[in-house]
Amino acid sequence: MNAQSTIESEVANLIVTSLNLEKDPGAIVPAQALFGSGLGLDSIDALELAMAISQRYGFKLRSDDPDNGKIFASLSALSVHIERNRTK
Amino acid sequence: MGASLTYPLIEGYTGQSILAWDQHRAITVEEFLGDTSAVAAALPEAGYLVNVCEDRYWFLVAFAAALSRGIPNLLPHNRTPATLAEVRDRYPGAVFASDQDQPEPGQIGLNIPNTARRGTARPFEVPAIAAAQxxxxxxxxxxxGSPKPNVKTWGSMVQIARRTAQRFDLAAGKPASIIATVPQQHMYGLETSIMLPTQHGHAFHRGKPFFPEDVRVALNSAPAPRVLITTPVHLRACLADGVALPELKLIVSATAPLPVELAAQAEDRYGTHVREIYGWSEAGSVASRRTRTDGSWRVFDGSTITRDEDNGRFLLNADFYPAPVPFEDVIEQNSETEFRLVGRSLDMINVAGKRVSLGDLNFKVCAVPGVRDAAFYLPNDSDNVVARLAAFVVAPGLSEKDILEPLRASLDAVFLPRPLIFVDRLPRNETGKLPLNQLDALWKTHRPK
Structure with missing residues (x-):
């Protein structure tokens, strides 16, 4: 399934704009890995993304969150985490 | 001659002093000595210990155990499969010390937490380590294309720790809490988050806080005075996030040039001083400055700058180096002890605080099957704080994935080209060199947007 939900499409846009990626946000497959061989993000991107998420959704990412491995696993996992924790 | 000169493994503590802590608990010096002797006793006869422990405390236990057995610690600069394989081939029989449950396949591994658990707290007897070891x-x-080994004697590491403590008012007697966002396998992290605290009775945080919120939580878990060891990338993230940090005695930054505005902003926001350390792998930390007020760098006390009469290169002298160490970057000398940075080395470049040789990157991309010619390029026209590398490749028939996948196995992810630009040929001159102005021009015609 390549179709993005509303929140996934919003988060895909946030990823592409905050990281200045030369990518079409709509082309990010929700289940594809964000880091490594998937979208190819790295630790510097994670810091940038954390800033953008905190500004847009009003909560802060923590790396000692036991679910951390899952949160950044894919666009769909990140979107679920944002929906669950957002304050705005 | 001080043939038998030694320095203690740790200094400035009593047996009950706090050496390290995390959000769960604090570890005393006696407990550390027990863990270290258990690991030292369990270390096989090996020429080298590859210390890849991620937890700063387990790293120190493995480091200290190896020291007390006379075994050098090998510290790989990244953990890609290719780097670890290369270390294994170059140092056959080396033992891998890890704090992860799953050691890399094919390695003679020693799990440090499990090994230490067999020990018990020891009376306060600190081993002495030979300075020349x-x-x-x-x-x-x-x-x-091959990682370059830099050998550090115990004496040089202790001396640099002492000079750093003296410069930053962190001498023994007033225990501080040290929190670092940098890895201990790199020179800067090793010197400031392991050697500096443990030679002066300070406590260090076991973790490596990453997000601004992690930094806040780690700092709040420690008593004042607190010292934050970090990089421009993390400092900028904390400022942009607006995270509130507790009182800080000092912020130390290194690995990449810290913009003056960023330093000033951090000083105002956190009510502290921001000091930068300058150094390079061959020499270690050599100088410091308060970024906001000092245009010049002052070398640590006891060191001097001289000039090699034959080739005009500047040299750093200190009695603990086997020979004067040439500066890697281009400097302008103000006096015997002060200098300004004029230009960075053309080969060694910096991406997000990580240094890499352009020659090494070019070697690796050209080694990808199907690549006929290639060159990495660091654009200097980016609005982004972290400039990203681009690469031009001549590789008919290959896809982006064909090139990135093999690179990913041997390069830290921050060095992967973004973008990767396919071209028909590179503008090499008649001697085969790629003049920088030609690459600048190529970039102008191919850069995105």
């Missing part, structure tokens, strides 16, 4: 071998990116 090789304590660590730190790897840096070399221009020939």
């Amino acid at each position: 090789t304590a660590a071998i730190v790897f840096t990116s070399g221009s020939t």
Whole structure:
């Protein structure tokens, strides 16, 4: 399934704009890995993304969150985490 | 001659002093000595210990155990499969010390937490380590495609720690809490988050806080005075996030040039001083400045700058180096002890605080099957704080994935080209060289947007 939900499409846009990626946000497959061989993000991107998420959704990412491995696993996992924790 | 000169493994503590802590608990010096002797007793006869422990405390236990057995610590600069395989081939029989449950396949591994658990707290007897002993071998990116080993004696590491403490008012007697966002396998992290605290009775945080919120939580878990060891990338993230940090005695930054505005902003926001350390792998930390007020760098006390009469290169002298160490970057000398940075080395470049040799990157991309010619390029026209590398490749028939996948196995992810630009040929001159102005021009015609 390549179709993005509303929140996934919003988060895909946030990823592409905050990281200045030369990518079409709509082309990010929700289940594809964000880091490594998937979208190819790295630790510097994670810091940038954390800033953008905190500004847009009003909560802060923590790396000692036991679910951390899952949160950044894919666009769909990140979107679920944002929906669950957002304050705005 | 001080043939038998030694320095203690740790200094400035009593048996009950706090050496390290995390959000769960604090570890005393006696407990550390017990863990270290258990690991030292369990270490096989080996020429080298590859210390890849991620937890700063387990790293120190493995480091200290190896020191007390006279075994050098090998510190790979990244953990990609290719780097670890290369270390294994170059140092056959080396033992891998890890704090992860799953050691890399094919390695003779020692799980440090499990091994230490067999020990018990020991009375306060601190081992003495010979100054001339090789304590660590730190790897840096070399221009020939192979990591370059830098040998560090125990004496030089102790001396640099002492000079750093003296410069930053962190001498023994007033225990501080040290929190670092940088890895201990790199020179800067090893010197400031392991050697500096443990030679002066300070406590260090076991973790490596990453997000601004992690930094806040780690700092709040420690009593004042607190010292934050970090990089421009993390400092900028904390400022942009607006995170509130507790009172700080000092912020130390290194690995990349810290913009003056960023330093001033951090000083105002956190009510502290921001000091930068300058150094490079061959020499270690050599100088410091308060970024906001000092245009010049002052070398640590006891060191001097001289000039090599034959080739005009500037040299750093200190009695603990086997020979004067040439500066890697271009400097302008103000006096015997002060200098300004004029230009960075053309081969060694910096991405997000990580240094790499362009020659090494070019070697690796050209080694990808199907690549006929290639060159990495660091654009200087980016609005982004972290400039990203681009690469031009001549590789008919290959896809982006065909090139990135093999690179990913041997390069830290921050060095992967973004973008990767396919071209028909590179503008090499008649001697085969790629003049920088030609690459600048190529970039102008191919850069995105």
